[in-house]
Amino acid sequence: MxxxxxxxxxxxxxxxxxxxxxxxxxxxxxxxxxxxxxxxxxxxxxxxxFADFDAFLAEFVLARADRMDAEAAALRRSAGTGTVTGNLTGALTALFESAAVAIVALVTFRDELRARLRRTWPAGVPVLTEAAEMTARYLAAERDLGRLAADADVDTLAFMLIGAGHMLFADRTGAPPDAGTVRGTVTAVLAGALPPSP
Structure with a gap:
């Protein structure tokens, strides 16, 4: 070089x-x-x-988690427009077609990286934790607008959506799920939280 x-x-x-x-x-x-x-x-x-390669990787993971701020803002702005299911289908697809799934695998794969991340990120995997928080904030906004049941537990729903989304996209060797599959998963998770159609 x-x-x-x-x-x-x-x-x-x-x-x-x-x-x-x-x-x-x-x-x-x-x-x-x-x-x-x-x-x-x-x-x-x-x-x-960077001090060493694991220091580089820790900053890489945190930088990619920080990038989600723009995605979070876009999802939050979509509250009250389109459909809740459609908005979440698009957001989950964009999230998991990015490097998010690969970053989860990386954090799982490297013990020293996990240890370094724990110094500034006490729980969870940065990308997934940010995604769950982003989703919960969006769901709370939709609940406030009456497009989600008033008693909807947005934090639990967000974790369920992120976990299900991660499982759908986890196989890097196969084709990613199509929009219909993602939409079906979102619909199933939100089944009890969406108000009945008029």
Whole structure:
């Protein structure tokens, strides 16, 4: 690899490379050499910006969790429009077609990464925890608008939706579920919480 070449926004370039390797080849293939090769830079570039590879991975996972802020805002803005089932079907599909499932596998695969994440993220897996919170906030907004039952337990529903969505998309080797399958799962989870149709 060439050295001495200035790279703009090194961290994001390395994070993007890590995401591509992770999605393409899985967590076992994610090494510092694979990341720097994918990014087109010398291996030393990564080690100049991060204490070690697990420190890099922890920041990568947290950065990807932070990216969900835009998705959360978009889902929240959709409250009161379309249908609750349709909005959640789109949001779950977008979430799990991203690197979310692969990040869960990565966190599960690497003990040291989990230990580092626990220092700043005391419970759960960052991407899934953020997704559950995003979904609960959306469901609460829909409940406030009367499009969900007044006694709907939005936190439990959110966990159920994220868990079911993760299971639907967990097989990286097969084809992802189609929209009808995702919609059917969302409909089943929300069955008791949606008010009856007029």
């Amino acid at each position: 060439p050295t001495g070449v200035h790279i703009r926004d090194v961290r994001e370039q390395l994070f993007g490379a890590a995401e591509r390797v992770l999605l393409r080849d899985g967590p076992s293939a994610l090494t510092s050499r694979a990341v720097t090769a994918e990014a087109g830079c010398a291996k030393g570039v990564l080690h100049r910006h």
